[in-house]
Amino acid sequence: MRSTKNKLLLCFKWAFLIVVLACIYLPILLIIVYSFSGEPNIGGVNGFGPFTFALYKKLFTNSPRLMDATKNTLIIGVSSALIATFVGTLTSVGLYYLRKGKKAVNFVSEITVINADIVTAVGFFLLSIFLTRIGLPVEKGMGWLIVAHAVITTPYVILTVSPRLHQLNPNLYEAGLDLGAGPMRSLFTVIVPQLIGGMISGFALAFTLSLDDFVVTNLNKGTNGVETITTFVYASLRRSLDPAIRALSTIIFVIVLVALIIFNIVKNRKLYRQQKQQNFR
């Protein structure tokens, strides 16, 4: 009697889990499936049509504007994430060794994380006008977008790097100094290597945020036609969406998936190696 009740409960648990996961993955699944369909309209009168790589072919040969947008997105994403990682890491280290006002600075740097994007977007928009008015040659466009994205994502890097710093042995930096390394050398040969994990996470987060961003980008891309994937998709919605976007989305998803799997394998291997050595001692 009791075991049937338990079985029922177990079934319900699994069913619930599957439904939730399905809800999460349904949109992605739809896009992946339809990336192999030649039909321009999803769910159109022609149905799925034959299985084909046509969209992938189209993406790389006959979608110049989408490819341009992808290129811009990558350039902005990588550059701004690099800047954010560098600045964010340095800031975290500075914050960690700050003796007074630590809390206040932390709070101030975190506000922008919670702050609504639209505020930041309008802020950057107005800032560019303001700077131009006072005679600084600021032009909305690629450069301005890189700066804006770096500014938005730096606090996220601080958030991922800081916890690692707090796990560090408090004497590590001093140990570097003690053994003859100057302050800069100690920072880069002793402290930074401990933060690599946090920096990679921070970089990935910053890059993803930049990739995703629409609000800030749309307001600050300028009039000379710098489009990213998000702004391009939005702009072409009014006319007709290039179906090659399905192929592009699938590629992005697969890249992220592969990166995640590799990251986990590397982590597990490291853990396994350590455990093996520990058993060995």
Place this chain on the structure above:
Amino acid sequence: MKEQKTFDRIIEVKNITKIFDDTTVIDDLNLSIKRGQFVTLLGPSGCGKTTLLRMIAGFTAPTSGKIFIEGQDVTEMPPYKRPVNTVFQKYALFPHLNVFKNVAFGLKLKKIPSGEKKAKGGTEKEIMRKFTKAEIEEKVNRALKLVGLDDYGYRDINSLSGGQQQRVAIARALVCEPKVLLLDEPLGALDLKMRKEMQIELMKMHRELGITFIYVTHDQEEALTMSDVVVVLNDGLIQQIGTPKQVYDEPANAFVADFIGESNVLSGTMLKDFSVSFLGAQFVCEDKGFAKNEKVDIVIRPEDIYIYPLDTGKGQLAGKVLGSVFKGTYYEMEIDAGGYEFTVQSTTEATPGAMVELRIEPNGIHIMKKLRTVNQFIGTVSGENRVDFCDGSFDINTEIGGVALEKGTKVKVFVPFDGVELTDDEEDGEIGGNVTHSLYKGTYYQVQVYSDTDEDFYIDTTDEWDLNDRVGIKLDKNKIRLEVIEEESDA
């Protein structure tokens, strides 16, 4: 052999004061350390010992004062230029490097004279070079061998046990051939057995290498076992410097006596040279040079008290055995005599409940000057029967000899130890503070409280107070005495 400059004192600390956010951690401290010695800085936590070590290493700058290494003023010198290396409490190994690379870290940065000389601007300058790969490998392997980790070079730091990690930390510091090795409670994180092993190994290393060791610990046994010289610190002040035997046998004051080893600390009166009275009896002692009837602290080690049966006439004090515990090679007994509970160690047991006589030989009685006999503060008369001191204003009779003191008069305020009451609830007291020290003196406890106003209060109380308790301090106004400070009239 190369030219050897001999500075007998390898490290000199002169008038060092360190203040952290209004708290004085080190107070005008002077210390010189001889070349080649194993010196231990010993004291309870918060006594300033680690701060002192960090100032010698260069991690913390003193608020005032100077530090010399081999006669050279290093006060302003950054740590990476000082000829000292540190072993940290929690090892502070570099987790991203393996054992070999951890040890090699310092060597890779080190520069040595290459033997060649270069004429530059009229003066000949030695060309410096780095160690070659082969030299580094040889030195690292030698250092690893010294700490018994020969084949561990390739190992990950995280795969090592605590004891092994500490050995790597020692090798990493020693491989740089420092003039002084600084050790900050290096064995604190190890279990007892490992600690004992490492103590012996460290002593061996010190003997073999001949370099000066400065060792920070709060473990008095460790200090007595390992050191040539023990520096006992408390409240940022040196309480005593001496060999382990000296600080044990002849403690300079009640603090040292209580902190090092087991001891019976009593209050007494020095009647004249070689004669002291306590617990209503008179004893012959070996100390002299005190004022007549001066109040003194007396320390008697538990092994210096002899027990005889009652009425044999051999003892000086009559007492009753309260309890006895066998400690392996001796019995430790609690004996109540004249209202004081003596701790006595003896190889023969006196049964609990038995009446006994206690005898203390003159060489078993150690007399010490009292650190302080009264709490003393500087205050100002702020009104009729009102005195301001310790950041507060108190109602105190301001008449001295029938004349009321004028407002604004500077006075010394004397508060006797029994003129202070401690309260459990901080709110009930007039000043808040933390208990920093408690010493059983037989019939009462002498408690030291560090107040929020940065003053030390000594209180005699029959209650026992726990260390670091938050307490309120209440002053008994009738027991407070004032004394006018004569204004210096020289212009």
